[in-house]
Amino acid sequence: MNEEKFxxxxxxxxxxxxxxxxxxxxxxxxxxxxxxxLDFLNQNPFGxxxxxxxxMAAEFAGGLMLLSKIESSGxxxxxxxxxxxxxxxxxxxxxIIFTCHDGQKIEEAIQNAITHNTPKKFDLTSTxxxxxxxxxxxxxxxxxxxxxx
Numbered sequence: 001m002n003e004e005k006f007x008x009x010x011x012x013x014x015x016x017x018x019x020x021x022x023x024x025x026x027x028x029x030x031x032x033x034x035x036x037x038l039d040f041l042n043q044n045p046f047g048x049x050x051x052x053x054x055x056m057a058a059e060f061a062g063g064l065m066l067l068s069k070i071e072s073s074g075x076x077x078x079x080x081x082x083x084x085x086x087x088x089x090x091x092x093x094x095x096i097i098f099t100c101h102d103g104q105k106i107e108e109a110i111q112n113a114i115t116h117n118t119p120k121k122f123d124l125t126s127t128x129x130x131x132x133x134x135x136x137x138x139x140x141x142x143x144x145x146x147x148x149x
Contacts, residue, residue, distance in 0.1 A: 001027050001068035009064065017056045030103030032065040034058075037095045049092035051137075054128055055084070058139035061100040062124030066143060069106050075114055076148040082121065083142035090136045092128065098139075100126045109145060119146040 006024040010017050020042045025033035034057045036042065042053040059081065070077045102124045113120045121144045128137040 001032070001064055006060075006064060009067075010060075014056075017060065020053045020056065022053070022057045022060060025097055027065065027068070031099060031101045032061045032103070033100075034061045034064075034098045035095060036098075038093050047091070047093070049096065051086075051088070054092055054096065054098075054137050055086065055139060057096065058086075058098045058100075058126035058128060058137065059084075059141055061098045061126040062102060062106075062141055062143075065100060065103060066106050066124070066145075069103070069110055070145070073110050073114065075110075077110065077113065077145050078148055079143055079145045081141050082144045085140045086137060088137045090130065090134055092130065092136045094131045096128045096130055096136055098126045098128045100124055109143075113145050113147050117147055119144055 003024040021036045021039060023035050025035040036057040038049050042049055044050040066079055105122055109120045109122045121142055124141050126139045127135055130136050
């Protein structure tokens with residue numbers, strides 16, 4: 001997964017995220033980062049970022065890393081978010097970076113699903129930090145994956 005592929009996915013499959021300002025920050029195979037900056041199109045009436053925009057950026061940090069690793073496996077694997085939880089700790093203003101460090105967990109879940117040919121559920125956490133490095137939100141997404149027959 002690189003910036004060009006990320007942008008193509010957002011622009012063609014999930015354009016509302018692109019319009020809201022969700023962007024690629026970095027990816028190194030184990031950690032994926034997205035970013036979003038507060039502006040007119042993603043604000044709420046309280047002077048901070050609308051929570052759903054934070055959620056999109058958070059979900060993509062883990063979800064697009066999962067997509068990349070599924071593609072690398074060479075298998076046809078279905079994926080779906082089956083649960084989400086969030087803790088907001090500070091108003092999201094300025095530039096927010098969402099980071100998911102769960103690359104190893106994803107690799108293990110994919111390998112387990114392939115080896116045992118059974119659906120697997122696992123949690124991916126994306127933490128949002130502001131420009132002061134303060135945590136603004138922590139999202140936990142429960143994913144389900146299944147090798148297609």
